Amino acid sequence: MEYSIADGALEIREPERSGTLTWRGSFEGEVFRAAPLPGTDDCIVIVEYQQGDVHNNVFRVGPDGEIVWRAESAPEYGAYTDVKVEGDHISAYSWSGYRVTLDWARGTIIDKLFVK
Numbered sequence: 190m191e192y193s194i195a196d197g198a199l200e201i202r203e204p205e206r207s208g209t210l211t212w213r214g215s216f217e218g219e220v221f222r223a224a225p226l227p228g229t230d231d232c233i234v235i236v237e238y239q240q241g242d243v244h245n246n247v248f249r250v251g252p253d254g255e256i257v258w259r260a261e262s263a264p265e266y267g268a269y270t271d272v273k274v275e276g277d278h279i280s281a282y283s284w285s286g287y288r289v290t291l292d293w294a295r296g297t298i299i300d301k302l303f304v305k
Contacts, residue, residue, distance in 0.1 A: 190252045192232040199223055199234055201252060202267040212254035224274040226293065231257060233279055236298065238268035247272050247281050249296060260297035264289065 190211075191202040195221030201212040218236035225232045230252040238246045246268045247260035260281060263269050267284025280290040286305025289298045 190230045192225055194220050194223055198203070199250065199254070201254060205270055211252070215254065216248055222272060224272065233268055233272055233274060244268045247291070260296040262292055264301055267270045276303060288295045
């Protein structure tokens with residue numbers, strides 16, 4: 190599957206069908222990053238956060254646009270500000286200065302490090 194962002198919405202395309210759009214939408218805010226998960230048809234999505242909004246603004250999304258999991262809330266205060274798929278793990282960065290490693294299967298925090 191191919192994932193892209195257009196006007197704050199996630200777009201999912203099927204490359205085997207000449208890039209046909211199969212799903213388009215957003216999740217409680219504008220999508221600003223989508224990263225495919227190697228070895229799966231899923232991707233990791235992070236949406237813009239607003240002050241006072243939920244702190245778990247990172248999602249694993251399936252090829253049909255369904256949310257597989259929502260990441261555990263960011264440590265301390267604030268939301269996640271960035272997310273990256275790095276090798277065999279998912280790193281998410283929080284407003285409060287933490288880098289966390291998320292479990293691919295459940296979205297739970299398996300490690301955290303204060304980096305600010």
